[in-house]
Each structure stands twice: as C-alpha cells, then as structure tokens.
Amino acid sequence: MTWKTIKTLEEIFKTDLNYLKSQGVINYQSEKYAIYNQKGELIRGKPEERAVSFDIQNSEVETDKGNIFKARFILGTDGVLSKTRNALNKAGLIRDKWSAGLATALETFIPKQECPAFPDHPIIYFGYIPWGYAWSFPGAENQILGICGLNRKVKGRFKECFYNFLKTQPVSKKQL
Numbered sequence: 001m002t003w004k005t006i007k008t009l010e011e012i013f014k015t016d017l018n019y020l021k022s023q024g025v026i027n028y029q030s031e032k033y034a035i036y037n038q039k040g041e042l043i044r045g046k047p048e049e050r051a052v053s054f055d056i057q058n059s060e061v062e063t064d065k066g067n068i069f070k071a072r073f074i075l076g077t078d079g080v081l082s083k084t085r086n087a088l089n090k091a092g093l094i095r096d097k098w099s100a101g102l103a104t105a106l107e108t109f110i111p112k113q114e115c116p117a118f119p120d121h122p123i124i125y126f127g128y129i130p131w132g133y134a135w136s137f138p139g140a141e142n143q144i145l146g147i148c149g150l151n152r153k154v155k156g157r158f159k160e161c162f163y164n165f166l167k168t169q170p171v172s173k174k175q176l
Helices: 003-013 017-022 083-090 158-166
Strands: 033-037 040-045 051-055 060-063 068-070 103-111 123-125 132-138 142-150
Touching (some): 003 017, 051 083, 103 158, 132 158, 142 158
Parallel strands (some): 033 123
Antiparallel strands (some): 033 040, 051 060, 060 068, 132 142
C-alpha cells in the first residue's frame, strides 16, 4: 500500500499505522524498492520524497522536500485520480475517451515457503507487456506477482505476457 492509501485508511477509520498493523490490515513493510527491465536492474533505492507538483512544459516534478527533478519520462503510479494524471489532464495531454485508457491487471499469490528466493522489497518490471508493467511485491505469507497493461495496446495477449514474466521469476514449473 502506498502512504497515500495508508493516510486514507487512517482518516476513514480514525486510527493510526500501528493499529492497522496490529489488526493485520498491514502485514508487511519494506523501506526499499527496485525497478528492472528485461536486461536487469535499472535503479534501487528508498522512497524518500513524494511528488507535489508537475510542470509538464518543462518536464519537471517538485517534491515535498522542495527538490525539482527534470526527466524525459514521468512514471505516475498513484492511481486514476493521481496528481500525475490531473497535471496531464490540465495540460491537455489526455484526450482519449476514458474507456480508451482502461487497463487489465492479473495477479497471482505464491506462498513464501514454496519460493524463499524472492526479494524482500517491491520490484517494478518493464518490457514484459506493451504499455504496462509487471510487479513482484512481498507480503507476510505470499509473494504477489502481477502484470498490467492498456487493453488497446495489449490486444488480448495478457495471458502470454504474464506467463513470459512469470518464467523470469523464482517460481517452480508447477506454479506456472
């Protein structure tokens, strides 16, 4: 869960992070992440800042710590009502009908005792599905493997793309 999701849960249930953990709502936590493509690791780190504003024209993102990052690509993984999407919408860069932006996601849960070789932190993977990404997220009891892509770009190849991604993960043949 993102920190935004945790804050929303705290507001709705009038509670705090420790209570959510004690009730099993949050059962795994990691302070690091990694991003891969099909050739290997691209970046590894700890999430330390969050985006607060976007300057689309100059390709800049400002963080809550006042830092400004300039990049050719911005990856917004904060949901359909995200700040990234809102900024792109205001800049007139999202023109498709809402249905053209629909995506499909597939997930599977692998019991940790069956595959102890999984990393202890979330990993995002690119290159396994057109206009989408795959993931490996650790949990207390299971590793969550998933893939998501734009329906209009994947064109019915979700199963094939997911299977190809799963073959790169430390899972046994019987789990494929």
